[in-house]
Amino acid sequence: xxxxxxxxxxxxxxxxxxxxxxxxxxxxxxxxxxxxxxxxxxxxxxxxxxxxxxxxxxxxxxxxxxxxxxxxxxxxxxxxxxxxxxxxxxxxxxxxxxxxxxxxxxxxxxxxxxxxxxxxxxxxxxxxxxxxxxxxxxxxxxxxxxxxxxxxxxxxxxxxxxxxxxxxxxxxxxxxxxxxxxxxxxxxxxxxxxxxxxxxxxxxxxxxxxxxxxxxxxxxxxxxxxxxxxxxxxxxxx
Numbered sequence: 001x002x003x004x005x006x007x008x009x010x011x012x013x014x015x016x017x018x019x020x021x022x023x024x025x026x027x028x029x030x031x032x033x034x035x036x037x038x039x040x041x042x043x044x045x046x047x048x049x050x051x052x053x054x055x056x057x058x059x060x061x062x063x064x065x066x067x068x069x070x071x072x073x074x075x076x077x078x079x080x081x082x083x084x085x086x087x088x089x090x091x092x093x094x095x096x097x098x099x100x101x102x103x104x105x106x107x108x109x110x111x112x113x114x115x116x117x118x119x120x121x122x123x124x125x126x127x128x129x130x131x132x133x134x135x136x137x138x139x140x141x142x143x144x145x146x147x148x149x150x151x152x153x154x155x156x157x158x159x160x161x162x163x164x165x166x167x168x169x170x171x172x173x174x175x176x177x178x179x180x181x182x183x184x185x186x187x188x189x190x191x192x193x194x195x196x197x198x199x200x201x202x203x204x205x206x207x208x209x210x211x212x213x214x215x216x217x218x219x220x221x222x223x224x225x226x227x228x229x230x231x232x233x234x235x236x237x238x
Contacts, residue, residue: 001060001070008178008210008228009104010068015058015091016083017076018051025108027132028158033183034075051076053087058094067100078105079112088116096120106155108136110143119149124176124229126153131161131194141166144173151175151229156198157212158182159190168201176229177202180212181219189218199225 001011017038023029038045045052061070072078072095078088095103103123107113110127119125125147127140144152152173157180179198182189195215202209208227216222 001057001064004071006071006074007213007226008069009071011064012071012074013057013060013103014073014075015054015060015094016051016073016078016087017045017054018049018083019076020050020081021077021108025133025136027130027160028182038075045075049076051080051083051087053084053090058090061094061098061101061103065100067102069102069104071104071106074106077107077109079107079109081109092116092120095123098122108140110140113143114146114148117146117148119147121150123149124151124153125149126155126176126178128155128157129165130158131156131163131165134164137164138166138170141170141174147173153178153229156180156190157215159194159215160188162194162197165198168205171201171205171207174205174207176208176210176227178210178212179215181214181217183214190215192219192221195219195222 001013004010004012019034021029035049038049072091078091099122101122104126105123106126106128108128113125127144129137129140131137141154153176154174155178157178159179177198179195199209208229209225210227211222211225216224
Protein backbone atom coordinates (compact mmCIF):
# COMPACT_ATOMS: atom_id res chain seq x y z
CA UNK A 1 0.00 0.00 0.00
CA UNK A 2 1.06 3.61 -0.55
CA UNK A 3 0.46 6.70 1.51
CA UNK A 4 -2.40 8.50 -0.21
CA UNK A 5 -2.46 12.08 -1.39
CA UNK A 6 -6.25 12.05 -1.07
CA UNK A 7 -7.07 13.84 2.16
CA UNK A 8 -9.78 11.51 3.40
CA UNK A 9 -7.55 8.42 2.98
CA UNK A 10 -4.51 7.21 4.87
CA UNK A 11 -3.47 4.67 2.23
CA UNK A 12 -4.33 3.62 -1.29
CA UNK A 13 -4.46 -0.09 -2.08
CA UNK A 14 -4.66 -1.27 -5.67
CA UNK A 15 -5.08 -5.05 -5.85
CA UNK A 16 -7.18 -4.47 -8.98
CA UNK A 17 -6.24 -1.80 -11.51
CA UNK A 18 -7.51 -0.73 -14.90
CA UNK A 19 -10.71 0.66 -16.34
CA UNK A 20 -12.63 0.11 -19.58
CA UNK A 21 -15.42 2.63 -19.06
CA UNK A 22 -16.47 4.46 -22.22
CA UNK A 23 -18.03 7.89 -22.76
CA UNK A 24 -21.47 6.53 -21.84
CA UNK A 25 -20.33 6.03 -18.25
CA UNK A 26 -17.37 8.44 -17.95
CA UNK A 27 -17.62 11.87 -19.60
CA UNK A 28 -13.86 12.51 -19.38
CA UNK A 29 -12.62 9.08 -20.41
CA UNK A 30 -10.17 10.69 -22.85
CA UNK A 31 -8.82 13.01 -20.13
CA UNK A 32 -8.51 10.54 -17.25
CA UNK A 33 -5.61 11.17 -14.86
CA UNK A 34 -5.40 7.50 -13.84
CA UNK A 35 -5.21 6.29 -17.44
CA UNK A 36 -2.52 8.88 -18.21
CA UNK A 37 -0.53 7.77 -15.15
CA UNK A 38 -0.82 4.11 -16.12
CA UNK A 39 0.31 4.86 -19.67
CA UNK A 40 3.35 6.65 -18.28
CA UNK A 41 4.29 3.91 -15.80
CA UNK A 42 3.31 0.84 -17.80
CA UNK A 43 5.05 -1.84 -15.73
CA UNK A 44 2.49 -1.78 -12.89
CA UNK A 45 -0.66 -1.90 -15.03
CA UNK A 46 -2.37 -4.02 -17.61
CA UNK A 47 -1.83 -3.15 -21.31
CA UNK A 48 -4.17 -0.42 -22.46
CA UNK A 49 -5.26 0.11 -18.85
CA UNK A 50 -7.19 -3.14 -19.02
CA UNK A 51 -8.37 -4.58 -15.68
CA UNK A 52 -5.73 -6.67 -13.93
CA UNK A 53 -5.48 -8.48 -10.60
CA UNK A 54 -2.17 -8.00 -8.75
CA UNK A 55 -1.93 -11.08 -6.54
CA UNK A 56 1.23 -9.81 -4.86
CA UNK A 57 -0.71 -6.86 -3.42
CA UNK A 58 -3.65 -8.78 -1.98
CA UNK A 59 -2.16 -9.36 1.46
CA UNK A 60 -0.86 -5.82 2.01
CA UNK A 61 -3.58 -4.62 4.45
CA UNK A 62 -2.95 -7.65 6.67
CA UNK A 63 0.54 -6.36 7.45
CA UNK A 64 -0.73 -3.12 8.97
CA UNK A 65 -2.19 -3.51 12.44
CA UNK A 66 -2.84 0.16 13.23
CA UNK A 67 -6.34 1.18 12.04
CA UNK A 68 -6.29 3.08 8.76
CA UNK A 69 -8.68 4.44 6.18
CA UNK A 70 -7.84 2.69 2.90
CA UNK A 71 -9.03 3.57 -0.60
CA UNK A 72 -9.49 0.42 -2.68
CA UNK A 73 -8.48 0.29 -6.35
CA UNK A 74 -8.72 4.02 -7.03
CA UNK A 75 -6.33 3.38 -9.96
CA UNK A 76 -9.20 1.91 -11.93
CA UNK A 77 -12.72 0.69 -11.24
CA UNK A 78 -12.99 -2.56 -9.32
CA UNK A 79 -16.62 -2.97 -10.42
CA UNK A 80 -16.25 -1.80 -13.99
CA UNK A 81 -16.40 -3.77 -17.27
CA UNK A 82 -14.38 -6.99 -17.57
CA UNK A 83 -13.45 -7.23 -13.88
CA UNK A 84 -13.95 -10.84 -12.85
CA UNK A 85 -16.16 -11.61 -9.87
CA UNK A 86 -13.60 -13.99 -8.34
CA UNK A 87 -11.11 -11.10 -8.29
CA UNK A 88 -13.61 -8.93 -6.46
CA UNK A 89 -14.37 -11.66 -3.93
CA UNK A 90 -10.68 -12.08 -3.14
CA UNK A 91 -10.42 -8.38 -2.31
CA UNK A 92 -13.53 -8.48 -0.12
CA UNK A 93 -12.20 -11.51 1.75
CA UNK A 94 -9.02 -9.65 2.67
CA UNK A 95 -11.17 -6.76 3.92
CA UNK A 96 -13.11 -9.14 6.17
CA UNK A 97 -9.82 -10.28 7.68
CA UNK A 98 -8.89 -6.67 8.60
CA UNK A 99 -11.75 -5.37 10.79
CA UNK A 100 -9.48 -2.68 12.25
CA UNK A 101 -9.34 -0.86 8.91
CA UNK A 102 -12.00 1.11 7.04
CA UNK A 103 -12.05 0.28 3.32
CA UNK A 104 -13.47 2.91 0.97
CA UNK A 105 -14.85 1.83 -2.41
CA UNK A 106 -15.87 4.03 -5.34
CA UNK A 107 -17.30 3.07 -8.73
CA UNK A 108 -18.97 4.44 -11.83
CA UNK A 109 -20.88 1.14 -12.12
CA UNK A 110 -23.18 1.41 -9.11
CA UNK A 111 -25.56 -1.25 -10.41
CA UNK A 112 -22.92 -3.87 -9.51
CA UNK A 113 -22.82 -3.01 -5.80
CA UNK A 114 -26.01 -4.60 -4.34
CA UNK A 115 -24.90 -8.09 -5.43
CA UNK A 116 -22.30 -8.02 -2.64
CA UNK A 117 -24.85 -7.39 0.15
CA UNK A 118 -24.48 -7.34 3.03
CA UNK A 119 -21.16 -5.52 2.91
CA UNK A 120 -18.78 -6.02 5.83
CA UNK A 121 -19.20 -3.33 8.51
CA UNK A 122 -15.79 -1.82 7.72
CA UNK A 123 -16.78 -0.97 4.12
CA UNK A 124 -17.80 2.49 2.94
CA UNK A 125 -19.41 2.08 -0.49
CA UNK A 126 -19.69 4.93 -2.96
CA UNK A 127 -20.62 5.94 -6.49
CA UNK A 128 -19.26 8.63 -8.77
CA UNK A 129 -21.59 11.31 -10.18
CA UNK A 130 -20.57 14.10 -12.56
CA UNK A 131 -23.67 16.07 -13.49
CA UNK A 132 -22.89 15.47 -17.18
CA UNK A 133 -24.59 12.09 -17.75
CA UNK A 134 -28.09 12.33 -16.21
CA UNK A 135 -29.10 8.74 -16.90
CA UNK A 136 -25.89 7.28 -15.52
CA UNK A 137 -25.94 9.59 -12.49
CA UNK A 138 -29.50 8.58 -11.64
CA UNK A 139 -28.68 4.88 -12.04
CA UNK A 140 -25.63 5.18 -9.79
CA UNK A 141 -27.49 7.12 -7.11
CA UNK A 142 -30.50 4.80 -7.18
CA UNK A 143 -28.15 1.82 -6.90
CA UNK A 144 -27.14 3.05 -3.46
CA UNK A 145 -30.73 2.54 -2.32
CA UNK A 146 -30.13 -1.19 -2.50
CA UNK A 147 -26.65 -1.19 -0.92
CA UNK A 148 -26.50 -2.51 2.63
CA UNK A 149 -23.35 -0.95 4.00
CA UNK A 150 -22.26 1.06 7.00
CA UNK A 151 -21.68 4.21 4.93
CA UNK A 152 -23.02 5.00 1.47
CA UNK A 153 -21.40 7.97 -0.22
CA UNK A 154 -21.16 10.01 -3.41
CA UNK A 155 -18.14 11.57 -5.10
CA UNK A 156 -18.69 14.60 -7.32
CA UNK A 157 -15.34 14.67 -9.06
CA UNK A 158 -15.13 15.75 -11.78
CA UNK A 159 -18.10 18.02 -11.02
CA UNK A 160 -19.29 19.10 -14.48
CA UNK A 161 -22.75 20.54 -13.70
CA UNK A 162 -25.58 20.38 -11.18
CA UNK A 163 -28.73 21.20 -13.15
CA UNK A 164 -29.13 17.58 -14.33
CA UNK A 165 -28.23 15.89 -11.03
CA UNK A 166 -31.02 13.89 -9.33
CA UNK A 167 -33.20 16.07 -7.05
CA UNK A 168 -32.75 16.16 -3.24
CA UNK A 169 -35.62 13.70 -2.72
CA UNK A 170 -33.48 10.96 -4.32
CA UNK A 171 -30.46 11.38 -2.03
CA UNK A 172 -32.05 9.91 1.09
CA UNK A 173 -29.65 6.98 1.58
CA UNK A 174 -26.45 9.02 1.11
CA UNK A 175 -24.46 9.81 4.25
CA UNK A 176 -21.39 11.48 2.79
CA UNK A 177 -20.72 13.80 -0.17
CA UNK A 178 -17.18 14.47 -1.39
CA UNK A 179 -16.59 17.22 -3.95
CA UNK A 180 -13.37 17.86 -5.82
CA UNK A 181 -11.92 19.80 -8.73
CA UNK A 182 -11.28 18.37 -12.18
CA UNK A 183 -7.87 16.69 -12.34
CA UNK A 184 -7.69 16.32 -16.12
CA UNK A 185 -6.16 18.93 -18.39
CA UNK A 186 -9.07 19.89 -20.63
CA UNK A 187 -12.29 19.70 -18.60
CA UNK A 188 -13.64 22.89 -17.04
CA UNK A 189 -13.63 23.39 -13.28
CA UNK A 190 -16.94 23.42 -11.35
CA UNK A 191 -18.63 26.72 -10.66
CA UNK A 192 -18.86 28.16 -7.16
CA UNK A 193 -22.65 28.29 -7.28
CA UNK A 194 -22.82 24.57 -8.10
CA UNK A 195 -20.77 23.71 -5.03
CA UNK A 196 -22.80 26.04 -2.83
CA UNK A 197 -26.02 24.52 -4.15
CA UNK A 198 -24.85 21.00 -3.30
CA UNK A 199 -23.64 22.10 0.14
CA UNK A 200 -27.10 23.54 0.85
CA UNK A 201 -28.78 20.37 -0.40
CA UNK A 202 -26.54 18.21 1.78
CA UNK A 203 -27.35 20.30 4.84
CA UNK A 204 -31.07 19.87 4.20
CA UNK A 205 -30.65 16.10 3.82
CA UNK A 206 -28.32 15.64 6.80
CA UNK A 207 -25.41 14.59 4.56
CA UNK A 208 -21.86 15.25 5.72
CA UNK A 209 -19.70 17.19 3.24
CA UNK A 210 -16.00 16.98 2.42
CA UNK A 211 -14.49 19.65 0.14
CA UNK A 212 -11.14 18.53 -1.22
CA UNK A 213 -8.20 20.91 -1.16
CA UNK A 214 -7.97 20.95 -4.95
CA UNK A 215 -11.52 22.30 -5.08
CA UNK A 216 -10.77 25.00 -2.52
CA UNK A 217 -7.73 26.01 -4.56
CA UNK A 218 -9.78 26.16 -7.75
CA UNK A 219 -12.59 28.12 -6.10
CA UNK A 220 -11.13 30.53 -3.53
CA UNK A 221 -13.61 31.52 -0.86
CA UNK A 222 -14.95 28.06 -0.11
CA UNK A 223 -14.78 27.11 3.58
CA UNK A 224 -12.53 24.42 4.96
CA UNK A 225 -15.13 21.71 5.24
CA UNK A 226 -13.80 18.19 5.83
CA UNK A 227 -16.60 16.28 7.50
CA UNK A 228 -16.35 12.50 7.71
CA UNK A 229 -19.16 10.12 8.73
CA UNK A 230 -18.98 8.73 12.21
CA UNK A 231 -19.04 4.94 12.56
CA UNK A 232 -22.67 4.16 11.80
CA UNK A 233 -24.80 1.04 12.31
CA UNK A 234 -25.81 -1.08 9.37
CA UNK A 235 -28.64 0.15 7.22
CA UNK A 236 -31.91 -0.90 8.94
CA UNK A 237 -33.05 -3.15 6.08
CA UNK A 238 -30.30 -5.69 6.84
